[in-house]
Amino acid sequence: MTSVSPADPAEDAGPAAPAAVTVVGIGADGWQGLPDDSRTALRAAEVVIGGPRQLDLLPAACAAERIPWPSPLRPAVPGLLAAHTGRRIAVLASGDPMFYGIGRALTEVLGAGAVRVLPHPSSVSHACARLGWPLEDVEVVTLVGRPAARLAAALYEGRRLLVLSADAGTPGEIAALLRDRGFGPSRMRVLEQLGGPKERTTGEDCAAHWSRPPGDPLNLVAVECRRDPEALRLGAVPGLPDAAYEHDGQLTKRHVRAATLGVLAPAPGELLWDIGGGSGSIAVEWMRTHPFCRAVSVERDPVRAERIGRNAERLGVPGLRVVTGAAPAALAGLPAPDAVFIGGGLTAPGLLDACWAALPVGGRLVANTVTLESEALLTDARRRHGGELTRLAVAHAVPVGGFTGWRQAMPVTQWAVWKTLDSPSGADR
CATH class of the missing domain: 3.30.950.10 (Tetrapyrrole methylase, C-terminal domain)
Incomplete structure (x- = not known):
């Protein structure tokens, strides 16, 4: 077999292939506000695609065929580009195409190397x-x-x-x-x-x-932003006041909620399964940690499921997906989670095993309970999969006659585990 030495990239790479699409950012100042590179790209184009407002900003001297984006836009991108394969395509965008603009969709469809972007100052x-x-x-x-x-x-x-x-x-x-x-x-x-x-x-x-x-x-x-002094103050970290939620008593209380989110450790782009959503507080505060955090709240009670949706909208995360149904059956078909929280339904047959199996390596599972029966299940889960068992106890000062004493809330047992290659049963994913 003849051995071949690696080619020198500097000698053999050749000129880069031209971009399939040129995206031109244009402002409210229209053609006269464009730099020379942008004008040249539009004059050379055989097809210009854009919104009607942007297309109307072009002068008659731009002889390219003008095609307005259909609605809805995003699903139409691949087919519209494919219909004009082989032609010089320019796309008009408002301002900077890569800032909440069409540039993102085009690079996702074609790849960054096939898109040339000529930005304009954004609004x-x-x-x-x-x-x-x-x-x-x-x-x-x-x-x-x-x-x-x-x-x-x-x-x-x-x-x-x-x-x-x-x-x-x-x-x-x-x-x-x-x-x-x-x-x-x-x-x-x-x-x-x-x-x-x-x-x-x-x-x-x-x-x-x-x-x-x-x-x-x-x-x-x-x-x-200026807050009304009488309005409820909502902070930027987990542990919002209980009064921020509409609920019927099925609510992970503030201090336990803060501790739970700390162990779940949300990160941008990650997906949470919130099982036994109740009022949706864990999913809501997971999503509030970063705009890219995603969550699915699974709740078997239709009244509570609707309430979760209202809480999500009021607290600024209307993208929370609510699934009405009982787990584990309701988990079928959901996208794989990065983390799972089980706040209710622990005694449902197969629930813990289904959640563990759904987690990839690196995923986290946290389960809270206040009952002895569910606590026994968590103790067994820790024996099988590792992790930590923690008892969370909170007491509040309340009047006792003319004095003040402590009133203990029901203690919460929490099992938290990270799935790693070294975890018991953790190498199957």
């Missing part, structure tokens, strides 16, 4: 420049194609938010949500057509008194 950059806000100190929340309820998770005293609007009615929705969530004193400004000749900023007003009529649909809302 967020323009807004920070107008407001004098340092960009790194601002949180951006998009409501484009997303429910306004997700804004609630970003509301903290003194926080500066830039909210990307879906349409002309979004500022009014934001004001209503701020009032409902106890942030009526927050200051709002609406910035329209940023970077273009029709740019306009409304005067500052508080959400509690917001009565401005809808303006231009191309807008962004700047919010300086």
